[in-house]
Amino acid sequence: MIALGEARLKSYIKTIGLFNTKAKNVIALSRILHDAYGGAVPRDREALEKLPGVGRKTANVVLNIAFGEPTIAVDTHIFRVSNRTGLAAGKTPLHVEKKLEKKTPAEFKQHAHHWLILHGRYICKARTPECWRCLVSDLCAFKPKSSLPAPVNDRRKISKKKKIILNRS
Numbered sequence: 001m002i003a004l005g006e007a008r009l010k011s012y013i014k015t016i017g018l019f020n021t022k023a024k025n026v027i028a029l030s031r032i033l034h035d036a037y038g039g040a041v042p043r044d045r046e047a048l049e050k051l052p053g054v055g056r057k058t059a060n061v062v063l064n065i066a067f068g069e070p071t072i073a074v075d076t077h078i079f080r081v082s083n084r085t086g087l088a089a090g091k092t093p094l095h096v097e098k099k100l101e102k103k104t105p106a107e108f109k110q111h112a113h114h115w116l117i118l119h120g121r122y123i124c125k126a127r128t129p130e131c132w133r134c135l136v137s138d139l140c141a142f143k144p145k146s147s148l149p150a151p152v153n154d155r156r157k158i159s160k161k162k163k164i165i166l167n168r169s
């Protein structure tokens with residue numbers, strides 16, 4: 001990474017959000033890993049969180065993915081799903097993380113955050129959760145559940161009717 005340099009790293013990651021800051025942080029943390037840790041990533045939360053751009057969530061991801069620890073990294077999807085469903089309601093990501101840790105059976109802890117992220121990204125979406133095709137709908141406290149949207153043609157008809165009504169009023 002250090003040999004690659006910031007400018008060339010940017011050219012590889014420019015399709016992701018905040019790539020400028022991420023490239024800067026990756027180069028800076030690579031220097032620290034090289035100089036202070038002999039090029040190895042430390043298996044230590046405190047040390048990880050001291051690296052540029054690394055907060056609790058990223059430290060949890062590294063501990064989970066690189067070292068196989070049963071951590072739960074709370075991102076925006078997990079935070080939303082946990083609060084919306086009532087699985088682990090909390091005002092902060094740390095609060096949600098602590099509750100999820102308590103509630104998740106040991107055998108599922110290793111991969112729980114992946115399943116929750118995928119569920120939030122593809123089913124329990126931020127704007128409109130797709131409750132009509134949700135496999136855990138019966139376990140979820142969210143009300144009211146969303147129902148299957150009308151087919152596109154029907155939606156056009158409905159919005160046409162709405163326009164007519166609005167024009168008349």
Ligand code: SF4
Pocket residue numbers: 084085123124125129130131132134135136137138140141142145146
């Ligand atoms: S039922 Fe709806 S709100 Fe509840 S988890 Fe499923 S998609 Fe999300």
